[in-house]
Amino acid sequence: MELSSGPQNLNPTIYERTEDRIIQESDYDNDVRDEIDRREIFDLIRSINDPEHPLTLEELHVVDLDGITIDNQTNTVQVQFRPTIPHCSMATLIGLSIRAKLLYTLPTRYKVGVNIFEGAHIQESQINKQLNDKERVTAALENQHLRAVVNRCITTSES
């Protein structure tokens, strides 16, 4: 996972942000159970910053609602993301940031898978393998330098 010096995609296309989730009346009822849904997972990762640009993954269309699947029966979450260009060297870092954010913020019962959209990257299978290898992810997050970069990506203005 090497970091190149300058941005690769100098002029990315910027997309409109989706509106914030509307709070329903039932959300304030303590007796109603709100299941974790796709939108909630999306809200967790939409604000992750891109490593190269001062934009979020949502604004760059790297993640969207359609790329997320959740199954509350089997407690699995699958996130698919789309690097802005097929040869993006930041793809692994983006995937790692998504994993880290979900690791910190999702209940531990969920098994999380992070993958690249099919055909969205030239090294798709290699990266997918890296991202879903628990040992390698743990090792990467223990690397002080890499952890600092990931933390920068997942730090949002509110936190």
Next chain:
Amino acid sequence: MNCQALIEKFVNDRHETIVNQLGQLLITKELKLVDFIISIGDYLQSIELSKRSLALTLVANVVEYLPNTFLEPNEIHHLVVFTSAKMSDHHVLIQSCVQLFRILAKQSAINDDDCITMIKSIFSDVYVQSFPQGSRYNVFVILLHFLLHRLDVVQQLGSDFVCNFIQSMDGERDPRNLVLCFQCLQYMTKYLDIEPYKEELFEIVACYFPMEYKPKVTNTGTEETVTQEQLVLALRNILTSTGKFAQYCIPMLIEKLESDIPSARLAAMDVFIHCIDEYDARDMSSYLVQLWNLFSKQALCAENQEIEICALQSITALMQSIGKSIQNDETEISTKKLVDRAIRECGNFLKEFDLKLAWPAVKVLQAVGRANSTCSSLIWSNLIPSLIKQFNTLEQANHRRTILDMITYFLQPTAIRTIIKLPSNVSDELWILLSTHFESFPSHCLPLISNLLQLNSIPGQVLEDNLTKFILHANLNDELKIKLSTVLKILASSPTFDRICTNLLSNLINSWTGTKTTPSNETLECCIDLCHNSERCRERLERFFFPSQQFIRLLPNIFKYLSHLYILTNLFSPLFDLLLTSIVNDEYTKIFCSKCGSIADESCKTFVQNFYETNLFDDSIWQSDKQTNLLVMIYFIGNLKRKFFQHELELIFNKINEKIFNQSSNEMTDIYFYFYGNLINKLASKNEILEHARSIIKQCETSPDEKHIHLWTIIVKALILYRPSFIEQYIPTLILWMNEKTNIANLACQSLKSLTNFNEQILLLSSDADCIIHPMVKQIMFMNILSQMKPLLINNELLPSQMNVLVDLLSNVPKSIIQDDIISLLPILIRALAPSNESAWPSALNSISDLIKSEPNSIVDHIDTLFPRLITLATYQKDMSIRITSLKCLKYLTNLPTHKIEPYRRNIIHLLKVCVGDHKRLVRKEAVETQMSWCLLNA
């Protein structure tokens, strides 16, 4: 003591009272001004400079003591000539001379020649900028005074005045003086010939742009300070005051617009928005395209909302300024040309509405359109047909929704819309689109319909059918209800849509009369909306509904559209019996009667008098078995206006005063007591009423039981609302009760709670019911209560009920009042989080949360006790708001120094793992934010 002696005393001792004594002598004519001047003559001509200066100061001070109408023209003349001669005597004397001039200038008898002498003398002898601020201030006061009151004299001096003023002002830096200078300049640009010096004048003002000034913080607070806004406004007013500045000002604005500093760009846009009233488009013709480019760039790539709003307003201003000028397609002064440019540059973004620029582009084009009718027509006829075409070719629902939103945005009403007509082909196409897609996108179609109706575009028959179907069958959420109500109200408000309204009403009423079912609340509300119109309300009301029992409870909603007398004579009075049978619900009674009462002003006097005669003194109405009857009476009377019904209110007070203790305890008692409080409050300005109230309070105090303490509380509250300082007399009694070991302590706590709770307004003790509410009641009351309660608060053996009420009290008190005390009270708040004080948790948590947010360091000494409690409360299953507030507190705690909170980190992150799996989404959201704050603590 004679004049000479007084003068000598002043010169020797500088005794300030002497000025008053001399002034008084002059006013009472015991001393003539000539004699005074002759007496002081020796000093004025003394060879010692200090004596001359002192004498001149004395003259100035004495003249200042005199009224503005005191001096005769010849006296003023001599003083002016003398002073202007003294100007060239020595520079030290000039300050006193200027002071004297300032006083003389304000004398009403001053003639024109003396004014001119004075101005000339100031301009020729005073090097304004070499003097201290006070003297410069005096100079500008004199000049402003002449500009305001002696404009004809100043005009005689012509552009010389302008030239000299520029020299005097050049280099001025004191904000107090600048405010005056700017005022002078505003008058000069308006009334004097500035043409020869316009560039110099502009330069001298432009150097302050953009105005950046931070007022110094003064400890005294008494000194009058100049604010940044005051200076910015004054500067803007000058820059935009005359079109003569356009050729210099526009390049300056362009330069600022190109800068990287947002505040400079904002200031430039602000000036531009305001300059179009005076500036002509011809003066800026060569800059029009450049300005357009800069404004559209700002709007499309705005860093924040403020810049975006300003840029959009600037675009509108630019288009308006072009619209006002004579159009010439060969030059840039052409609305059509610029609108074309706008469509060419921004139109493409509308096709890619996933992109970030789509909405900014819509806003820019709308800003162009709202400038004037030509722009609107051009924008609409160019963009809307293509958007409709795009709508029809697209398949994704969210894209279609976006297009509907865009069209709605383009058609939104602005100030000028009333005179613009939507091109008929566009209007027809839109109605067709709406009729075919209304069912699929009601939430997006309704706002579009409102906008179209406001443009007076006549819909077809399909709209009525669609709306009827929608109202009757759809399960409407709150958002849709609001949108629907807007559409219906627009339909009701214009005679153009009379047919549609009548048809809709008939359709709706047929729907429930035909099927003999009960109409839903939503349907009834829609009917009410359709009646909203002062002219047709009555007609439709009588034709369609009147009288229907179901309808009565909705009546108050349309009261504002009916005349007061109509309501009282046609609805209230004959329907009284009907009301009593149909209004069983306390809430409806309250609403209905308060609405009736709130409109009962002078015009209803006869009605109320009749009503009183027939009902008030009929004892049967006060029997407790006719409760609803009494309830209606109480609410209606409780809402009568003090101003018009003082006498009636007194009558009723005296009537119930005798019976107040005889009330048997039932659910009516409470309302009855509040009604009594209401009357006391309204009549408290009368001494005998106040005495009555006090005697009742005393009676309550002699036998404190539940009923009496309750009555005591209500009457005390009524009195406090009238005059908050009364609280001083009653708090000791309350504290005495609170320290009792019996049930009285609990009752007293409840009493304190209702005394200090201003959040829940009780209808009969509120300003809505025309009660007297002192504007400072909260502040005065809390200050008093806190000062008297401190010993109780610090007491360690608080009962749980006391703890509750005190913690509640703290959360109700405005933060500014307890700022200093809150830290000393922190241990109590933390103690309130203990498991035994469950009911005090919400208030305590809110207070703690506010405190940690504003002053995190104050909590450092208590974190050892606070953390475990917050951790427990963050998983408290019974109440989600407690979980959320605890998590918020935990989040704010990350602002403490890292070494203090590091020991808790692992434990808290572990706990938050449970919280992020909470069964409520809002709790999870807060937990995630808190978790991130803790995880990234050292990042």
